[in-house]
Amino acid sequence: MPTLLVVGATSDIAEATARRFAAAGYALQLAGRDKAALAAIAADLELRHRVAVTVHRCDVVEAEDRAALLGGLPVLPDAVVCAVGLLGDQRENETDSVAAERVMRANYEGPALLLGSLAEAFAARGTGVIVGISSVAGERGRASNYVYGSAKAGMTAFLSGLRNRFGKTGVHVVTVLPGFVDTRMTAGMAVPPALTAKPEEVAQAIWRAVERRKDIVYVRPIWRWIMAIIGAIPEGLFKKLSI
C-alpha cells in the first residue's frame, strides 16, 4: 500500500487531497500544527476509506519541528503534498515586519526546507513524488499581495529547481497553481465562479498530476492564459495599473 504524507493537512485543499488518495488506497501521514484537528481528520479517513492514518504535530517554519517530523515518520512516504500557506494581510505586512516575516516563512522558507530534505531522502531511495502547492500570485508581484506573492515566487522557483535537478531520476516534482479556490478563506468573497475551483477539484488535479507525472498544473487551465497576459504587460505600463 503506497503512503502519502500531507503537510498542512488541516487546510480544505489538503483534506480533500487526503480523501482522494485514501479513496485510491493510500495510507496517510498527516502533519500540521493542530493535533486535535488532525485527529478528527484521521478518524474520518479511517472510517471513510478504511486506510491506515498516522498524525504528526509539526509547525513547518520551526527547524526542530521539521527535523522531528522527518525523524518520526513510521515509513518514508512514496509521495508528499505540501499545502502549507498563509495569505496574511498585505496592508499589515507593509508596516509590520513580524507579520511579513511570518508570511514569508510560512509560504517559502518552511515548506521549501522541508521538501528539500524529503527530496534528499527520495533521491537516496531512488523514487518519490513531491507536490508543492504554490500560487499564481508568485508569477508577478502585484501591489495588492506582493509579500505573499514573493514568497510563493520563491516556492515556485525552488520546486522548479528541484525538478530540474532530478529530471533524469525517479524523483518527480509537481508544482500546483490553484488560482482561486472555494475554501474557508474565500467563503463570502465575490470570487468569479468561472475562475474558482472547489477543493475537490484541486485534489483531483493533484491526483492526476501524481499519476501522470505532470510538472506544472494549473487547476483551471484558464489561469495559464490569464497569467501569460499579466506576465506580458511591459513593466512601464504594469506599474501604472492596479490589478
Add this chain to the structure above:
Amino acid sequence: MADRVELTGWGLYPRRPTRLRRAGNAAAIAALLDPAGMIARGNGRAYGDPAIGLSTTIDMRRLDRLIAFDDATGLLVAEAGLTLAEIIDIFLPRGWFPAVTPGTKFVTLGGAIAADVHGKNHHGEGSFRRHVAWFDLLGPDGVERRCSSDEHAELFHWTMGGMGLTGTILRAAVWLRPVETAWIRQRTIPTASLAETMDAFEANAAATYSVAWIDTLAAGRSLGRSILMLGEHAGVDELPSPLAANRFARRRGPTLDVPLTPPISLVGGPVIRAFNALYYARNRSKAGNSLVSIDSFFYPLDAILRWNRIYGRRGFVQFQCVLPLAAAQAGLTTMLSRIAASRTGSFLAVLKRMGAEEGPFSFPMEGYTLALDFPVGRRTEALTAELRAMTRDHGGRLYLAKDAQMTEAEMSVLDPRGLAFARWRREHGLAGPLRSHQSERLGL
C-alpha cells in the same frame, strides 16, 4: 470583501440577501456567531427561505467528517454537514442504509434533523427524530450542549423540526438500518380514483415503504387516480444470481445536468399534461412486481442534477400539507378538484400515508401528506393561497421545509404550535440571535 450575497433555497425563490460564512470546525463556527440574526445552512435542499440567515448564514458543508461507527448497532457519529449521499456511498457497501430518507439524498444530517424529515416509511418508522441518539448543539451563547432524550431533553425535542432556530447542530449520532442488498422489491399498483388510492394505502399499511404519484390532471370519476408504489429491501436470496454475486453494486447511470437557468420555465401546462399522461400510462403497464435499485426507488430526481433550474429564473414553490386522517379524503378531493380545474397541474404530485405525530414542532401527523410544485407566477400564487385555505379548513398544516409563501397570520391558524415555539424561543434567548428569513416571515 464583498460581504453580502443573494441566496435562495432549492426552489430558487425567494432570493434574499445575507452574509455567507463557512467554517471547517466547531471552534470556527463559534467564532462566527452573529447577534443580528444567523442561521445554519446544510445543502440548501429546503425550498423556500428557512436556510437563509437574516444577517448571517453559516454554510455547514465543510463539517462533514465521520467520527465513529459501531457496526454492531449501526450507530453513526458524524459532523452535521455530512450528506446522506455520502453516508450511503460509504456505508451501503458495508450493509447499512439511512433509517429514514427524504426524496433526495443530497441533504445533510443537520438539515435532516432540523426539518425532522420523513420518508416513504413514515407510517412504520416515524420521522428522522426516532433514529437520532443525540446531537451537539451550539447555542447563540457560544455554549455547546449535548442533547438527547436524557440531556437537555426539551432542547433536543424542539430542535428536531425547529428549522435551525434552536442552535447550530455540530455533530450527531444516528442509527442506520441494516440491509442485505442495494435493491428494492417494488410493487406497483395503479388505482382509478382517490378512494381506491387511499384504500390501497390502508390495505398495505404493513409495507415498509409506500408512496403514490397522483395524476393531477385527471378529473371527474378518475380524480385522484394514482400509481402506488410499495417497497421492501430485497434479501440476498431474492436477487437473481448475477446480481446476488455483487449485492451492493450500484449502477452509476449517466447523470444529467441542467447547467444554465433558462429565462422562462420549461414546464408549462402542455409539458406537464404530456408528462402526466405518459407517466401514468407507462407505470400502469408496469403494474406488478419488479426489482429496482435503491437510487431509482428513493431518488429518481437526483439523477438529474440541478433539475430545479428547468423552472426558469423565477423559480418554483412547493406546496406540501398534511391532513388529519378523518378529513383527508374530503380535503384531498377539494384540493385535487381545484388543481385539475386550474389546468396548471403539477409536475410532481406525491401522496403519502403518515403515521402518528411525534415531537412538539415536527411536521408529520397521522393522515395523508400531499406535495405539489408550481412555477412561481401570479396564477399559481392565487392557487397556492387557496390550497393553504383548504388545508386550514380541513385541520391540516404545512411543511416548513417546503414553505416560501405562508404568512404569519396563516401560520398562527394552521399551526398554533408555532406560537408556543416562538414563546419558548423568547424565554430561552434564542429569538433574537437565531433568525432566518422564514422565521421573520412567520413570526417564529
